[in-house]
Amino acid sequence: MNPPVSVIRSAAAEAVAPRKNPFAPRPGPARRAESAVAWIFRLATYFVLACGLFIFASIVWKGLPTVTSAFERTDTFPYVTNTFLFRAPETLYVFEHEGQKREMGDAAFRAFREAETAKAAAAGQPAPRFTTQTYVYAAGGIWPCIVGTVLLVVGSMTIALTLGVASAIYLSEYARDTAFVRFIRLAILNLAGVPSIVFGLFGFAMFVLFFGWNVSLLAGWFTLAFMVLPVVITASEEALKAVPKGFREGSLALGATKWQTIRKNVLPYALPGILTSSILGIARVAGETAPIMFTAAYVVRDKLPWDVEKISDFFLQGVMALPYHIYVVSSKIPQNEYTQRVQYGTAFVFLGIVALIAASSILLRNKLRGRYKW
Amino acid sequence: MSPAPSTPPATQADPAPAAAPAFAIRKARTRVLGLTLDECIQGFFGGNAFVAVIILALITLFLFREGADFFGQNRDNLTIYRQAGLEYVDLIRAQERDHTALTRYLSDVRLQTLRHHTEPRAGELRRDQARLTSRIAALRHASTPDPAALAEAESSLAETDAALSALLAEANAQLAAFDSFAERYSDAILPLRGLVSELGEVAVAIKERHENNLNFLQKRQQLLAAGRPEEAAAVQIVPIDFAAELAAITGAFPAYEESAAEVAKTLEQLVADALPAAPTPALSARLERFRQLTRDHLATYPATAEALRSWTPDRPVSFGESFTAFVFGRQWLTASFWQDWYGVLPLFTGSVLVASIALALAIPFGVGAAIYVNQLASPAEQRAIKPTIEFISAIPSVVLGFFGIAVLGEFLRMASGWDWLSWFPGFPFPERLNALTAGCLLGLIAVPTIFTLSEDAINNVPRAFKEASYALGATRLQTIVRIIVPAALSGIVSAVLLGLGRVIGETMVVLLCAGNRLTIPDFSAGLGVVTQPVHTMTGIIAQEMGEVVPGSIHYRALFVVGLLLFFIALGLNFLAQKIVRKYKISIG
Numbered sequence: 028m029n030p031p032v033s034v035i036r037s038a039a040a041e042a043v044a045p046r047k048n049p050f051a052p053r054p055g056p057a058r059r060a061e062s063a064v065a066w067i068f069r070l071a072t073y074f075v076l077a078c079g080l081f082i083f084a085s086i087v088w089k090g091l092p093t094v095t096s097a098f099e100r101t102d103t104f105p106y107v108t109n110t111f112l113f114r115a116p117e118t119l120y121v122f123e124h125e126g127q128k129r130e131m132g133d134a135a136f137r138a139f140r141e142a143e144t145a146k147a148a149a150a151g152q153p154a155p156r157f158t159t160q161t162y163v164y165a166a167g168g169i170w171p172c173i174v175g176t177v178l179l180v181v182g183s184m185t186i187a188l189t190l191g192v193a194s195a196i197y198l199s200e201y202a203r204d205t206a207f208v209r210f211i212r213l214a215i216l217n218l219a220g221v222p223s224i225v226f227g228l229f230g231f232a233m234f235v236l237f238f239g240w241n242v243s244l245l246a247g248w249f250t251l252a253f254m255v256l257p258v259v260i261t262a263s264e265e266a267l268k269a270v271p272k273g274f275r276e277g278s279l280a281l282g283a284t285k286w287q288t289i290r291k292n293v294l295p296y297a298l299p300g301i302l303t304s305s306i307l308g309i310a311r312v313a314g315e316t317a318p319i320m321f322t323a324a325y326v327v328r329d330k331l332p333w334d335v336e337k338i339s340d341f342f343l344q345g346v347m348a349l350p351y352h353i354y355v356v357s358s359k360i361p362q363n364e365y366t367q368r369v370q371y372g373t374a375f376v377f378l379g380i381v382a383l384i385a386a387s388s389i390l391l392r393n394k395l396r397g398r399y400k401w
Numbered sequence: 402m403s404p405a406p407s408t409p410p411a412t413q414a415d416p417a418p419a420a421a422p423a424f425a426i427r428k429a430r431t432r433v434l435g436l437t438l439d440e441c442i443q444g445f446f447g448g449n450a451f452v453a454v455i456i457l458a459l460i461t462l463f464l465f466r467e468g469a470d471f472f473g474q475n476r477d478n479l480t481i482y483r484q485a486g487l488e489y490v491d492l493i494r495a496q497e498r499d500h501t502a503l504t505r506y507l508s509d510v511r512l513q514t515l516r517h518h519t520e521p522r523a524g525e526l527r528r529d530q531a532r533l534t535s536r537i538a539a540l541r542h543a544s545t546p547d548p549a550a551l552a553e554a555e556s557s558l559a560e561t562d563a564a565l566s567a568l569l570a571e572a573n574a575q576l577a578a579f580d581s582f583a584e585r586y587s588d589a590i591l592p593l594r595g596l597v598s599e600l601g602e603v604a605v606a607i608k609e610r611h612e613n614n615l616n617f618l619q620k621r622q623q624l625l626a627a628g629r630p631e632e633a634a635a636v637q638i639v640p641i642d643f644a645a646e647l648a649a650i651t652g653a654f655p656a657y658e659e660s661a662a663e664v665a666k667t668l669e670q671l672v673a674d675a676l677p678a679a680p681t682p683a684l685s686a687r688l689e690r691f692r693q694l695t696r697d698h699l700a701t702y703p704a705t706a707e708a709l710r711s712w713t714p715d716r717p718v719s720f721g722e723s724f725t726a727f728v729f730g731r732q733w734l735t736a737s738f739w740q741d742w743y744g745v746l747p748l749f750t751g752s753v754l755v756a757s758i759a760l761a762l763a764i765p766f767g768v769g770a771a772i773y774v775n776q777l778a779s780p781a782e783q784r785a786i787k788p789t790i791e792f793i794s795a796i797p798s799v800v801l802g803f804f805g806i807a808v809l810g811e812f813l814r815m816a817s818g819w820d821w822l823s824w825f826p827g828f829p830f831p832e833r834l835n836a837l838t839a840g841c842l843l844g845l846i847a848v849p850t851i852f853t854l855s856e857d858a859i860n861n862v863p864r865a866f867k868e869a870s871y872a873l874g875a876t877r878l879q880t881i882v883r884i885i886v887p888a889a890l891s892g893i894v895s896a897v898l899l900g901l902g903r904v905i906g907e908t909m910v911v912l913l914c915a916g917n918r919l920t921i922p923d924f925s926a927g928l929g930v931v932t933q934p935v936h937t938m939t940g941i942i943a944q945e946m947g948e949v950v951p952g953s954i955h956y957r958a959l960f961v962v963g964l965l966l967f968f969i970a971l972g973l974n975f976l977a978q979k980i981v982r983k984y985k986i987s988i989g
Contacts, residue, residue, distance in 0.1 A: 068769045068770070069777070069778075072773045072774065075852075076790070076793075079796065083796070193446050194446070194449045197449060201447065210454065216978065218456060221971075224939045232463040232467045256456070285439050286442045311795075313797070314795070315797070316799045316909050320943055320947070350797060357803040358913055362807060370803065378800050382795065385792055386792065389791055
């Protein structure tokens, strides 16, 4: 078993001066080309990431001050409020008064003008004249838009989840590979590719005009729900498929009916997966503008949604929505120092909400993947 | 499916009654309409699944319902265009437009001649001007005032101004002959122009009366429907005798012939004898070309006269004409006092142009990132990159559009002015919002779609392919380029098609950033066409849908555009699925 002395010696010599790994890649033109190409791919990847993050960062950077600088003390309970988040939009007046440049919202400007007029009248002078520049929606906040977006998302997701989960149960639990089922799957695939503006047109023609719902929450709910339905179905089916076959077989073997099996032994285990994947659908619903442009969104509305006389009015009223508000403030008013505040602020709040939803979905899903191992 | 005990099989003889097994189900199942509860539940779920089919059918139905009437209405629209003589006037107007294009050519030549006379001296003087102006501004705002230097700078600025204006005055004086020629040339068309505006007024008046009649007719019908026949009878409708009315227009043909002959004679004389001399061979060549163009223009006069002579208002507009006017129409012109045109071509080319820019950017980045993440990146990198790209796909398009208006458009315009980028076609460009701005942002929207689907496709390439390639001694690069990408190609192509579908259907970014100019982009600019403002199919729907009257031809036209979009999206989807299915690699 003892190796010859010469072998031991040579091994010791090697230990002193380590020989090169014969399998290590040798430098050469091919090797250089390979690493160059790898770098090109790497740079392309990181360039995309950098673009996305730059857009995100620039909006956060310019929009965050709008929100943080809007805190204000109040006399009633929480004793603090945020004038940007919790007020309605107003027209901004910019004018010069006694050599000072002032910016005021609509209500503040009227109060100021009355006070100045009263002061002048008391001093026996003619009423002061103000030459103002006005910018619509550039003062005040975005509270009605936030409320409207939340209502739209909640309503449409309720409809989409009901329809979507039921369809997914059929497709994953009951359906066999028949022509009918293939047809349904084809329809779902194609529905996913329909442009959102076409959903808007459809909603306008069917709900707004044909059903006579006018521009209303209800029309927006159904339009958005139909748009997001393929996402919900695909996600739910995946979650249902992830539940092992043994769960169903065990239950059926014990004499449970198919429905009992689904209800007790499949759905509870699939539910977390269904919900987390559907959150991505929520992000899509919250982010779309085109479908609600003619079906649910108003440019401006003074009343808040719950300020209605009859319950039915609640469903048949239009609302303001964040994405549409961004469109309005970025296309209908000029870009300058006075309007920047509300433009970036709205974009920031909206992006923040959507990013929060998307990030929570991605994180939850990654966590879930690790938890259930069957 | 055990039969209920109450209905024993009648044909077969019952075995011994005591032999019924202990576990036989004795309870009768609840049945609703002959179905067991489980079957009802299955039916309920199946019905829900069928909703997707119903929605797709409803979308098709409603788009057709609202859009189908468009072609009939457009036919009426084109019929009245012909009957009221607008078409006749437009034939003459085309001639006038041709001439205007020629005068534009001429003024371009003049500009170049002027430049030839004044450059490079004028350029130097302008640079001096700019330098001195900024120096004066700097001196004025300096913390330590230097009146002597300021006065000096101001006086030299005044000198430069004077020198520049003297130079320009001299050059303009040299061009006096050219100017008088240009003036005579552009005045030559006046007889025709007068005729066009005269006849145009007559035609518009006829059309207006026709439209009023239609309104009255509608009013009468409304009144009749409301049960007020006497009021309905009181609505006066004076029928239009188109033939008699048109006599005023077609009767002007001799006048047209006379003016056209006069114009032709003047123009021919002008280009034959009075063509001014040009200082350089290049400019002479251009003037020579101008002479040729004018003769070409004059050569069309007989054809126009023939077209006018044989023109008849009675020729019916066929349904096909109404269809081609939409599909191949080169103008989308609405709410015009003259004639509304609904041609989808400017919108379609705009959409295609923006989408191609987006794909040109998104394919290399999306596919490159997919190859990198799947084949080259470390696991830690993979875990970081994939969610980030998913996160990018969650950025709402309206926010991207806002970013384009607020930041990217301005940045690109600024970058287009940089000297080291001047090689790029179309740079520099004046408009902040154009196809390039929208295309860049749409590229960012398409990247996540292309990335995710291509990554899936690459991931599905069997491991054995890669291992076999390595075993044969191929390098990593060779394996990727020769084995993995070709094996995943069908998936990558379908990813690109789905990305294209996403980009064509995207609304908010193009509405906000594409510039919304309703003309076909000028493809003669080569690749520089990418920096022109365009309008798109999605953009026009979003922009105009809120303002149109439901049921009007404009409203229906928008629905037809929507229908076109819908079928493009379905077609792309179908193609993508077909490619995946057809070229699926078999794993042997």
